[in-house]
Amino acid sequence: RKEVEQDPGPFNVPEGATVAFNCTYSNSASQSFFWYRQDCRKEPKLLMSVYSSGNEDGRFTAQLNRASQYISLLIRDSKLSDSATYLCVVAPNTGNQFYFGTGTSLTVIP
Amino acid sequence: DGGITQSPKYLFRKEGQNVTLSCEQNLNHDAMYWYRQDPGQGLRLIYYSQIVNDFQKGDIAEGYSVSREKKESFPLTVTSAQKNPTAFYLCASARRQGGDNEQFFGPGTRLTVL
Numbered sequence: 001r002k003e004v005e006q007d008p009g010p011f012n013v014p015e016g017a018t019v020a021f022n023c024t025y026s027n028s029a030s031q032s033f034f035w036y037r038q039d040c041r042k043e044p045k046l047l048m049s050v051y052s053s054g055n056e057d058g059r060f061t062a063q064l065n066r067a068s069q070y071i072s073l074l075i076r077d078s079k080l081s082d083s084a085t086y087l088c089v090v091a092p093n094t095g096n097q098f099y100f101g102t103g104t105s106l107t108v109i110p
Numbered sequence: 111d112g113g114i115t116q117s118p119k120y121l122f123r124k125e126g127q128n129v130t131l132s133c134e135q136n137l138n139h140d141a142m143y144w145y146r147q148d149p150g151q152g153l154r155l156i157y158y159s160q161i162v163n164d165f166q167k168g169d170i171a172e173g174y175s176v177s178r179e180k181k182e183s184f185p186l187t188v189t190s191a192q193k194n195p196t197a198f199y200l201c202a203s204a205r206r207q208g209g210d211n212e213q214f215f216g217p218g219t220r221l222t223v224l
Contacts, residue, residue: 007149034212043152043200043215087152089213097168098142098213102152 001025001026002027003088006101017078021104023088024070033064034089038103044087047073078108114216116201121221123188124196131186133201133221142184142205143213146170146197153200159184160206188221196223211217 006021006023025033033050048055050062050071061074071090075082088101114135115202117202123129135142145153155168159178173192184203188195198220202213 004152032211037195041198041220043218045215047214049212097155097158100153102150 003027003099004088004101006088006104008102008104008106008109010019012107012109013018013078015080016107018038018074018076019078019106020075021073021086021088021106022070023072023090024068024103025088025090025099026069027090027092028040028066029054030069030090032091033062033093035060035062036087036100037050038058038085040084044100047086075106078106080108080110083107114203116199116216116219118219119194119217121219121224123166123221125223126190128168128187128189129221131182131188131199131201131221133186133216134182135184135203135214135216136182137203137205137214139203140181140183140186140206140215141211142178143202144168144176144184145200145217147200147220148197156186156199175211195221197221 004025035047036044037047050064050079059076063072076081085103085105087103091098117132143158144156147153149162154170157176159165175187200218201216204211204213
């Protein structure tokens with residue numbers, strides 16, 4: 001079983017739509033969670049960390065559900081510039097490595 | 111400006127040749143990582159280093175080697191033993207290993223084996 005699993009999409013949504021991505025993780029001891037954004041042929045960049053209580057940054061809301069072992073990303077009022085691949089990342093509190101999902105592709109259509 | 115640099119951006123090599131990819135950071139980060147990304151796939155960890163003169167294998171270390179002689183530098187050598195080296199290589203650093211320390215990525219090197 002993979003450490004982190006994401007629906008690869010693609011998600012094609014019209015401008016102004018609300019879209020949500022989910023990501024499941026297998027290690028219940030995981031402590032740190034992130035969403036990264038990766039534009040085509042570019043490096044991933046941190047979009048936001050995911051906190052236990054959930055957190056919001058403008059149009060973006062991230063939530064963590066430890067009981068079901070998933071994290072989510074909600075994008076409201078989608079913009080053309082939101083088109084990218086969104087990577088879910090999970091890490092233990094100590095130890096070795098971060099685990100990346102394969103990414104969910106989003107295209108916002110005019 | 112602080113950040114991570116990788117060079118070259120594009121690299122072509124013939125089969126059977128070793129090639130070294132550069133990664134430098136001036137963020138004073140302790141941890142550094144090398145990942146490989148193939149089309150339609152996620153990032154796979156090749157090697158990582160927590161401190162100078164120490165590094166560990168990741169999930170796909172075969173055919174690769176690294177060194178960490180300086181805190182700022184973590185070069186990756188793709189050897190001729192790597193059977194399918196054509197990929198996008200990403201270097202990352204973090205303030206320290208694990209925890210809530212997000213990773214910062216360099217712009218990547220696209221390696222093509224001809």
